[in-house]
Amino acid sequence: xxxxxxxxxxxxxxxxxxxxxxxxxxxxxxxxxxDPADGLVDExxxxxxxxxxxxxxxxxxxxxxxxxxxxAARDRFGRIxxxxxxxxxxxxxxFLRSSIDDMxxxxxxxxxxxxxxxxxxxxxxxxxxDGQVLVFTSAAGARxxxxxxxxxxxxxxxxxxxxxxxxxxxxxxxxxNAIGTNFMDFPEFLKANRAEEPEGxxxxxxxxxxxxxGTLDELAHFSTAFVDGTSTFVTGQFIPFAGGWV
Amino acid sequence: xxxxxxxxxxxxxxxxxxxxxxxxxxxxxxxxxxDPADGLVDExxxxxxxxxxxxxxxxxxxxxxxxxxxxAARDRFGRIxxxxxxxxxxxxxxFLRSSIDDMxxxxxxxxxxxxxxxxxxxxxxxxxxDGQVLVFTSAAGARxxxxxxxxxxxxxxxxxxxxxxxxxxxxxxxxxNAIGTNFMDFPEFLKANRAEEPEGxxxxxxxxxxxxxGTLDELAHFSTAFVDGTSTFVTGQFIPFAGGWV
Numbered sequence: 323x324x325x326x327x328x329x330x331x332x333x334x335x336x337x338x339x340x341x342x343x344x345x346x347x348x349x350x351x352x353x354x355x356x357d358p359a360d361g362l363v364d365e366x367x368x369x370x371x372x373x374x375x376x377x378x379x380x381x382x383x384x385x386x387x388x389x390x391x392x393x394a395a396r397d398r399f400g401r402i403x404x405x406x407x408x409x410x411x412x413x414x415x416x417f418l419r420s421s422i423d424d425m426x427x428x429x430x431x432x433x434x435x436x437x438x439x440x441x442x443x444x445x446x447x448x449x450x451x452d453g454q455v456l457v458f459t460s461a462a463g464a465r466x467x468x469x470x471x472x473x474x475x476x477x478x479x480x481x482x483x484x485x486x487x488x489x490x491x492x493x494x495x496x497x498x499n500a501i502g503t504n505f506m507d508f509p510e511f512l513k514a515n516r517a518e519e520p521e522g523x524x525x526x527x528x529x530x531x532x533x534x535x536g537t538l539d540e541l542a543h544f545s546t547a548f549v550d551g552t553s554t555f556v557t558g559q560f561i562p563f564a565g566g567w568v
Numbered sequence: 569x570x571x572x573x574x575x576x577x578x579x580x581x582x583x584x585x586x587x588x589x590x591x592x593x594x595x596x597x598x599x600x601x602x603d604p605a606d607g608l609v610d611e612x613x614x615x616x617x618x619x620x621x622x623x624x625x626x627x628x629x630x631x632x633x634x635x636x637x638x639x640a641a642r643d644r645f646g647r648i649x650x651x652x653x654x655x656x657x658x659x660x661x662x663f664l665r666s667s668i669d670d671m672x673x674x675x676x677x678x679x680x681x682x683x684x685x686x687x688x689x690x691x692x693x694x695x696x697x698d699g700q701v702l703v704f705t706s707a708a709g710a711r712x713x714x715x716x717x718x719x720x721x722x723x724x725x726x727x728x729x730x731x732x733x734x735x736x737x738x739x740x741x742x743x744x745n746a747i748g749t750n751f752m753d754f755p756e757f758l759k760a761n762r763a764e765e766p767e768g769x770x771x772x773x774x775x776x777x778x779x780x781x782g783t784l785d786e787l788a789h790f791s792t793a794f795v796d797g798t799s800t801f802v803t804g805q806f807i808p809f810a811g812g813w814v
Contacts, residue, residue, distance in 0.1 A: 385668060416736060417686070417687070417690070417732060417733050417736050418690065418691055418694065418736065418737070420687070422631060422680060422683060422684065422687070425679070425680065425683045426680075429675055429679065429725075433671070433675065433721070433722075433725065434668060434671065434672075437668060437671045438668065440663070441663070441666070441668070444663070444664065445664055448664065463728065465731075466728070466731045466732045466734070466735035466804065467732065468735060468736065471729070471732030471733060471735070471736055472729070472732075474728055474732050475679070475725050475726070475728040475729035475732055476679075476725055477728075478724050478725050478727065478728030479675075479679065479721050479722055479724050479725025479726075479728070480721070480725075481724065482709065482712070482720055482721040482723075482724030482725070483717070483718070483721035485711075485712045486663060486712045486713065486717030486718075486720050486721055487663050487717060488712070489712035489714060489717070490662060490663050490664065490714065490717055491664070558712065
């Protein structure tokens, strides 16, 4: 057995996934990565990691996606020290113009996805007697969010799910936490918020108490503390990462 | 037009529904009641209320239930001053032994039901330019709940839904709030918690910081303040009613 830790990063193609995978590789982790960005596996290998790739697992609302990530980790490495999930399905629009199908869409993407991931990963860690799970949700789950009320509500459900699961396994050596972002500086966010040009960006930045967007690099560093095994006394927490918006 | 206010009480058969209906009737409300307990309509009429009964609407996860309550109010009284919904589907058991179907069952009962009720009632109140909605959820939505993790999580989603809807209509004269109970002294709770005999009751009471169960009478009085029109400055709030448990 390798003395390196084994980490699952469910989506290594976008958002903070690649940054987190690089940090973990540099900190003596072998990795199971979902749908890695072009060139990422070579980078991770160059950092000393053994890397197992699982394809077509971006959508964790499909239960098999999480099961395949877990199985890949067990088959290749025999254990899972930490597992990070990226979840969420944005649903925008006013409540007063919404339908039950909008509500269900938010629920499937924001609640069923983390449920499936937790349900696949946590039992393995309980059996091991240790492990760390981090679920990315959204800061919108911690406050009403005009323009995305159903999304905010489903995110709140997910945040409480993380707290409940953490509570159930608190004596088993397993930590379960959630980080919820908003106002992050990455292409998909900028595009969705028409913030690719300076004027649009200034409008979005004005919504952030800190007056700026968050970077993926700082998010990766912050997140690593929850999944790299250096600290295991925090569990059942939801931490907004949103420049003071929550 | 009558000068009495018009209140919907979605379930007037159990829990605090009958008590709330009586208080509202005594405080100059006409009522639309869902599935009233035997003899209740006569009591309410005796208190001066005009009463419209709607049958088979206990399960608000069925969208038509809320629509029928709303339509009954509009047809009989032409308006809705307040509307109180009773929602929830308990799902017990450990997360580690649960299935996605358990999660969905909790979501349908605890999130889709209030969604449907709010979606039916709030537009009418927005059109009127005033109205008060109260949704009963559970104190379990505000803290991890060992033995009912999925239920707790879905309740948290509902509590945030109430906050989001309140936020969206805050300028329209409509208030939307939630009360979440636990440890209430009524037959269904006592039976579900094996607290019908003194020994079982003492065991349950020991779980409550206040050392006693809550009464339906005090809950009815507390709830009335949210739906009788005497106070309209509170909105978007979730209030645990649980003897200090939250």
